[in-house]
Amino acid sequence: MKAAVLHEVNQPLEIQEVQISKPGPREVLVRTVAAGICHSDLHFQNGSYPYPLPAILGHESAGIVEEVGSSVNYVKKGDHVITCLSAFCGHCEYCLTGHMSLCQEPELLRKEGEESRLMQNAKPIAQFLNLSSFAEQMLVHEHAITKVRDDMPLDRAALIGCGVTTGVGAVIHTAAVEPGSTVAVIGCGGVGLSCINGAEIAGASRIIAIDTVASKLELARKFGATDVVNAKDSDAVEAVRELTQGGVHYSFEAIGLKATTEQAFKMIRAGGCATVIGMIPVCTMVEVHGPEFLREKKLQGSNMGSNRFRVDMPRFVDFYLSGKLHLDDMISSHISLEDVNAGLQQLETGEVARNVIMFE
Ligand SMILES: NC(=O)c1ccc[n+]([C@@H]2O[C@H](COP(=O)([O-])OP(=O)(O)OC[C@H]3O[C@@H](n4cnc5c(N)ncnc54)[C@H](O)[C@@H]3O)[C@@H](O)[C@H]2O)c1
Ligand SMILES: [Zn+2]
Ligand SMILES: [Zn+2]
Known part of the structure; x- marks a missing residue:
């Protein structure tokens, strides 16, 4: 099959022929229909997060089941699925206490000595975050997919695979924003x-969108922003404090920078909570003003929206189909696998929301 392989950090992905194994007892072979390009792919391509190479990147996808392993009865050939990198074991402490996105059980991967799921010229290729979606097919553990309704368009469904689950989940699960609060x-x-x-x-009364790209702020209004702040023209912290008489109840950092993480903490009111979603480069330290903890300000991280994705993703599908999730506006363009490098590069400028790779 064809896949986009990263051989070396900071080099373009190469579209190449690779081999994919047969499903083991608990594995599912999925034909990839659509894969979004998330900024996390770029963090790994440019080495700000290290990963074993060569690897096939991509982790925000949807597709159709082609073949299932002997012990799989959750899905069958022809089912539509969304993938999720938060593969869960179902029996560790994290899973059993409802924090499945923190599960790290190695049993979800193939064991050492077994044939690799992905190979090229008889050498193993690393599977990226349990998935490797920039490929015509994915061979995944059955706990890395959720079934979805057949009437859900799969390009929109792919977005739910990472970005939507991460963003919506950070709000409703990690931070648990209450109706009437400011964000x-x-x-x-x-x-x-x-x-x-x-x-x-979630019913927030005020939603302030902050970005440095004007077109993004216009787009943010379509998603529910009541106010926008261009951080290129004004101090984001001051602007938020002014708009809310002292700060918001909840702030979210969705970039991955030290400076904006510190801003997120500064723009919450007493008792407020700042949630960091962005992947801050490894080795980066974040500084906050210590005495502010006496005002019960909170700073927390969020991983994949603290998801329980087999429950969440079908609900997000229903939200889209009933007009509550504006996924049509999130797709900047549909591209082919061959254009993956241009798609990744466009993330550098902040101009695009999501480019979605369509297969076939
Ligand atoms: N925690 C998780 O589980 C998780 C999951 C998915 C993605 N992420 C991370 O979330 C972050 C966002 O991902 P994305 O795909 O939405 O990225 P993106 O590149 O699509 O969006 C980033 C946005 O930030 C804006 N921006 C850049 N610098 C800015 C600044 N100084 N001030 C204000 N706005 C600025 C850009 O214009 C752009 O609109 C990334 O770091 C990604 O790796 C984390
Ligand atoms: Zn992602
Ligand atoms: Zn687990």
Whole structure:
């Protein structure tokens, strides 16, 4: 099959022929229909997060089941599925206490000595975050997919695979925003726009979108932003404090920078909570003003929207189909696998929300 392989950090992905194994007892072979390009793919391509190479990137996808392993009865050939990198074992402490997105059980991967799921010229290729979606097929553990309704368009469904689950989940699960509260979101990419949309669904009274790209702020309004702040023209912290008489109840950092993380903490009111979603480069330290903890301000991280994705994703599908999730506006363009490098590069400028690779 054809896949986009990263051989070396900071080099373009190469579209190449690779081999994929047969499903083991608990594995599912999925034909990839659509894969979104998330900024996390770029963080791994440019080495700000290390990963074993060669690897096939991509982790935001939807497709159709082609073949299932001997012990799989959750899905069958022909089922439509969304993938999720938060593969869960179902029996560790994290899983059993409802924090499935923190599960790290190695049993979800093939064991050492077994044939690799992905190979090229008889050498193993690393599977990226349990998935490797920039490929015509994916061979995944059955706990890395959820079934969805057949009437859900699979390009929109792919977005739910990471960005939407991350953004909406950070709002409704990690931060648990209550109706009537005020929210600020820094960064309006696929993840930030999903936070804004999630805050609207949660019933936030005021949703302040912050970005440095004017077109993104216009887009943010379509997702539910009530106010916008261009951080290129004004101080985001001051602007938010002014708009809310002292700060928001909840802020979300959806970029992955030290400076904007510190802003997220500064723009919450006493008792407020700042949630960091962005992948801050490894080795980066974040500084906050210690005495502010006496005002019960909170700073927390969010991984994949603290999801329970087999429950969440079908609900997000229903939200889209009933007009509550604005996924049509999130797709900047549909591209082919051959254009993956241009798609990744466009994330550098902040101009796009999501480029979606369509297969076939
Ligand atoms: N925690 C998780 O589980 C998780 C999951 C998915 C993605 N992420 C991370 O979330 C972050 C956002 O991902 P994305 O795909 O939405 O990215 P993106 O590139 O699509 O969007 C980033 C946005 O931030 C804006 N921006 C950049 N610098 C800014 C600044 N200084 N001030 C204000 N706005 C600025 C850009 O214009 C752009 O609109 C990334 O770091 C990604 O790796 C984390
Ligand atoms: Zn992602
Ligand atoms: Zn587990």
